[in-house]
Amino acid sequence: MLTERRAAILRMVVSEYIRTAEPVSSKGLVDRHRLSVSSATIRNEFARLEEEGYITHPYTSAGRIPSDRGYRHYVESLMAEEPVGADEQRTIEHQLHQVLGGLDEWLSLTATILAAAVGNVAVVTRPRATGSRLKHLQLVELHGEATLLVAVMDDGRVRQRILPAREPAHQAQLTERAQRLNMWVAGADSVAVRALVTDDLPPDEAVVLRAVSDLIDEERLAEETFLDGLRSVLQQPEFSSVDRMLEAVRQLEAYRVRSLLEHAAAGDLGGATRVLIGREHGDDTMQDWSVVVSNYGDAEGALGTIAVVGPTRMRYERTIPRVRYVSTLMSQLLQDVR
Amino acid sequence: MLTERRAAILRMVVSEYIRTAEPVSSKGLVDRHRLSVSSATIRNEFARLEEEGYITHPYTSAGRIPSDRGYRHYVESLMAEEPVGADEQRTIEHQLHQVLGGLDEWLSLTATILAAAVGNVAVVTRPRATGSRLKHLQLVELHGEATLLVAVMDDGRVRQRILPAREPAHQAQLTERAQRLNMWVAGADSVAVRALVTDDLPPDEAVVLRAVSDLIDEERLAEETFLDGLRSVLQQPEFSSVDRMLEAVRQLEAYRVRSLLEHAAAGDLGGATRVLIGREHGDDTMQDWSVVVSNYGDAEGALGTIAVVGPTRMRYERTIPRVRYVSTLMSQLLQDVR
DNA sequence: ATTAGCACTCTCACCTGAAGAGTGCTAACT
DNA sequence: AGTTAGCACTCTTCAGGTGAGAGTGCTAAT
Structure with a gap:
């Protein structure tokens, strides 16, 4: 189990790394957070956190970065969600009501809105009409x-x-x-x-x-996915080399993302929002990606999936509540149509 | 006017540059094509071609690359189109008939097929139903x-x-x-x-x-565009730096491509296939892109646009006939539906 | 008109070395 | 016990330099 101090340190490391994309150093932590212990103490704690698998460092003399497990613990116990403010709610809702056309236009718009709200790729699948009549x-x-x-x-x-x-x-x-x-x-x-x-x-x-x-x-049609936000993802520093960027484009092709979601969303009916970090989604070729996913629809009928896909270094605090909010909204609107 | 020899040289330069993406050197030309003149002669001809605006070179001591004008002349007078072979025709037609769903599935599939056929981004707009009833x-x-x-x-x-x-x-x-x-x-x-x-x-x-x-x-709906082939474009050597790649992704976002097509396809009703090279399409922010575009539909009614967008160094010999072929096919199929 | 020859230019790949960042460890301190 | 100062060590990064190579432009000779 994590001591309180180590948990606090882990929180700082994760949130700082998410913000800056730079490995976090012991000295930097002490300075920026005006800690009352020295950097050497932090280093000792770093070593323990690393032993327990919460963080790693890319090479001997770089700062620390969170591991999948570190992110996981952060998401579950350490972070404070950033709620969707009233203004933002209004904006999203307003945009969603813009649409005049049919279901598809609506889903595609939803992907665009969500992508803009979280700065990552958003995916929306058409409701699978299991048992539709x-x-x-x-x-x-x-x-x-x-x-x-x-x-x-x-x-x-x-x-x-x-x-x-x-x-x-x-x-x-x-x-x-x-x-x-x-x-x-x-x-x-x-x-x-x-x-x-x-x-x-x-x-x-x-x-x-x-x-x-x-x-x-x-x-085949029900499987169709709507995807948006590619550009904003590619601007993130993790893709600052050509190879990584090409790889990212390849990985984000619709069909790959779709199979990712299959694992991610399977089984869930209600509005639970799940987070899958790094290797957790079972597709090792996409180990650097996390997925925040939620099903929408009503319990008995159509059921679609809405998700955000981004690098593991993702702003979970923002992403999770926004996926949840949009998912709820979608369910409501779908209910209204029925 | 171009002498015959100069025209031949220009043809070699363009086709070789299109193939290799490397500036073409005088010596290389002589060697590879077993020319009976020396590289110095070629250099003199290069200089003339450059004076007349058909080619440039990126810096003093690199080989020559075609200018917009060079490509233009190549497309109009020098190249030999690569016709769509019987096999390829069958493949395309077969794929196009795969679709069971409605118009949109069909258009999206068309974009995918065309993109694969030419290795660049393909764009298909929904027929603008001018005067539809x-x-x-x-x-x-x-x-x-x-x-x-x-x-x-x-x-x-x-x-x-x-x-x-x-x-x-x-x-x-x-x-x-x-x-x-x-x-x-x-x-x-x-x-x-x-x-x-x-x-x-x-x-x-x-x-x-x-x-x-x-x-x-x-x-608003008629404007919807279907786009595919992003990855294959990004693999081309011109985007081998992060900046250029990001820029390319930005430029290829649907709405920009759409406005590009507006200029490109305006006015034409029939099945003419047009080529716009580099600056010719009037959008200087996309001066490194060429567009091969054709309208499809029947003369009186619905009219859509189908296009391939790629770097100016594009395989025009392949692209033009394939755009033309798919466009014809689309017109036929659309006619059948009416 | 063509060509050999050569000086010149520019790029590219590679190296190198210094600066800097950060750690891990040890030994001393509280 | 836990904390800390100190320091050697490792690894990255970046600027600068260097040499090789590619290709041209020009001149003078054919």
């Missing part, structure tokens, strides 16, 4: 040879697909047909819709229903 | 207090917006109401729809029609 379908004549199927889900998602048409049809006929189908399938989930496809169904209707079923749980 | 509208009950308006355009775009509902309504009522509205507004453009909003219209219907009109020519 069809609200309504509509058929629209496109140009004789094709029909557009539009499906509205009960969580507000709208999906469309183009279907080939055997023969030209008028809109009126299509509407009537859609009407008929709606009576069958409104409120059904993808499994129920597929179950309706039997052999004695006219092939035209079977095509439509199969497509509807696909659209309801189209995972 | 409403095909069909539908109202869907969401949860008592809100109604979802879904509008399908004649170019296949689907847009939705949530409207507040004065009082709870059943789906059947809403469908009937949508039906009635459809009779009025199907086939109308945004102006016509707005014209229908008069004082003696029930306020509920006025709200819907106003929203429909908005959705038809929602420029």
Whole structure:
């Protein structure tokens, strides 16, 4: 267990390193914090903290930097969260209400807002509509040879697909047909819709229903992620060499981040905000990155993930409350749509 | 006017510099191309080419590199395009048909494919639906207090917006109401729809029609761009310093690229593929970038832009035919949807 | 018109050495 | 016991210097 003094020292080291990105030296600590002990004492404590795995130093004669474990302890016990001030809340909320378009525009905007608020990469995934149901379908004549199927889900998602048409049809006929189908399938989930496809169904209707079923749980789309804030991350001093910067760009490509989130957010339903530091997320190729992640949505239905990805040297005090706040906001707004 | 020999030399310089990113030296040229003249002769010709503004050299004793004008002449008169081979065509077409989702997925995929094909950043804008018309509208009950308006355009775009509902309504009522509205507004453009909003219209219907009109020519959305290929650009040797790389990331942020395209693609309707080299696009802050751009769509209706953005040292021989090819493909596919 | 020859310029990679920062350890002190 | 002064040691960083190499521009000869 950490003595009180060592905990205090660890707090100073972590918060100072987060601020400056420079290894923290014993003398520097004493000077800047007007400590009443000498730097030699601090050095002794450093040595103990290092033995216990909370800090390391890059080479013999550099100051100390936090290890994953150090950050972990800092996040859990030492730091004081910086709450989202009333002004900032208003700003965020205001920006979020700017959007006029559909779900996607909204998610992409959310990523932008969050990225700006924390100065790191923000990721928002589209709600995975587990168990979502069809609200309504509509058929629209496109140009004789094709029909557009539009499906509205009960969580507000709208999906469309183009279907080939055997023969030209008028809109009126299509509407009537859609009407008929709606009576069958409104409120059904993808499994129920597929179950309706039997052999004695006219092939035209079977095509439509199969497509509807696909659209309801189209995972490939649901997986889409919205990402923003690349530039601000790259400006951080840890990427001040070409190699590291290229590596960062490579690592932050959407699909990698997505797989990162899978581990991170799995299992959680509620609004818990989790922090995964360095190696903790299990992907060793991204050991220098931390993730602050939270799921949003309502307990029963759609469930999306919102996260901030940044170097382990991240301002957790700021990031955690902001992710939590935005996540709550998203859940609310999603609830409102339902 | 360029003598034939000088033109040949310019061609070698440009194509070699594009390949290697190294300034081209007189001796190197003679050696690699087994020229029957000496390097001194080449040097004399270099001097002439430089006088006429086709090449420069970064410092006294480096080889020569093409100037904007040199590239321009190369693109217009000297290079031989590398046609898109049958295999490559098949690959691209096959990938493009992978998509199951809507327009946006399709555009985003196109950007990815094109970026991979040319190794630079590819940009695709959503078709600006100038003069697009409403095909069909539908109202869907969401949860008592809100109604979802879904509008399908004649170019296949689907847009939705949530409207507040004065009082709870059943789906059947809403469908009937949508039906009635459809009779009025199907086939109308945004102006016509707005014209229908008069004082003696029930306020509920006025709200819907106003929203429909908005959705038809929602420029803000039409402006959305899909961008891919950042990493491959950053790997090019011109960005081998941190500053240049950061600068590149900054410059390639979507909104800047978008404004670049505005100049580049303006005015053109057909399938012409244009090349803007270095300063030619008028944005001096991006003087080291070239743009290969083409509009796609059909002459009367929707019109989008597809482009490749990369350093002036770009493989124009490959890029131009590939942009042209993908653009044609997009136009076809868009036509098919109409 | 072409070319050999050569002085000149500029870059680049490499080294070197000094300055500085910070630690770890020991021995003395409280 | 814990704390501290002192000091040797390690490692980085940076400026400055140096030599090699690449390439040009020019001149004079062919």
